[in-house]
Amino acid sequence: MTDLQRSKLLVTRTLPRLSQARLDKGFDGVDIVQWKEDRAIPRQEFLKLAKGADGILCLLTDKIDAELLDAAGPQLKVVSTMSVGYDHVTVSELEARKIALGITPGVLTEATADTTVLLVLSAARRLREGVDAVIQGKWGTWSPTWLLGSQLTDKTVGIVGLGRIGVAVAKRLKAFGVQKFVYHGTRPKKDAEKEVGGEFEFVDMDRLLKESDVICVCCALTDKTKNMFNYEAFSKMKDTVVFVNTARGGLVEQDGLIRALREGKLGSVGLDVTVPEPLPTDSELLSFPNCIVLPHIGSGTLETRTAMSEIAIENVLSGIKGERLPHPHDE
Ligand code: DGY
DSSP states (O other): OOSOOOEEEEEOSOOOHHHHHHHHHOOTTEEEEEOOSSSOOOHHHHHHHHTTOSEEEEOTTSOBOHHHHHHHOTTOOEEEESSSOOTTBOHHHHHHTTOEEEOOOSTTHHHHHHHHHHHHHHHHTTHHHHHHHHHTTOOOSOOTTTTOOOOOTTOEEEEEOOSHHHHHHHHHHHTTTOOEEEEESSSOOHHHHHHHOSEEEEOOHHHHHHHOSEEEEOOOOOTTTTTOBOHHHHHHSOTTOEEEEOSOGGGBOHHHHHHHHHTTOOSEEEESOOSSSSOOTTOGGGGOTTEEEOOSOTTOSHHHHHHHHHHHHHHHHHHHTTOOOSSBTTO
């Protein structure tokens, strides 16, 4: 980088190795301040370190709201989050102050879709119960009736949000012999349907809930989608349904999910995201053998996390220079 006045860049965590090495080498004209502890930056520390920053490279664990922007000051030009989701950012506040927002679209599609399939199969084939049985010495002789799960062949899969990740999930699941995809979202997506191939139908939420054997949640968390999966929604699902959420915990009204599980309304559940994160170990959600919970590792491969952090760096450097971001949130 050249021609920069000295700028301050705040980075809220240690990044994957290659990107961290770039930060350690530094950028011309940029003073980097970094929170390097292996835990989310505490709020008070964040407010303190943000002061005077021209750019902030943050994570989905860092709340970016009016208070933080006030603490940073009027020179702040860009917030670059190392995530595709930006529900932790109050976008209206950034827009009002003309602060650019960068995200990391595209590069985590494959890893997140892989994790979605991992959870579909794990939930459908009762992986948690099987592994627990082996570890706890409950594995008896082979039995024709023990630990029977379900398979995807000839089934209907419902996808909520047929965006990049939804399409990648559908492509993968198609290979397991799925008969039909139903999907719901803001509008029908004929191009996406064509890209995957096979039978697709854009349906209302009610039909999706009632007709799906497997439901994959792949949409963004917004004011409109918050808590869209509540007790009422779970009650409409088949009692054999495989319900998987790899998007955001806030899409699910968790008490409603727990009640539905308690009442045996759901076949099996796979979650990569919860409210809160981390989920307390005494959460009732963890007591159901037919519910598998992962610790938000959907994008957790070295390749993907490196690609995400590289994009986040490019976004923040462009923003500091006053240039258009390579990956703004609104594209
Ligand atoms: C994102 O980028 O929003 C993902 O949740 C990270 O895994």
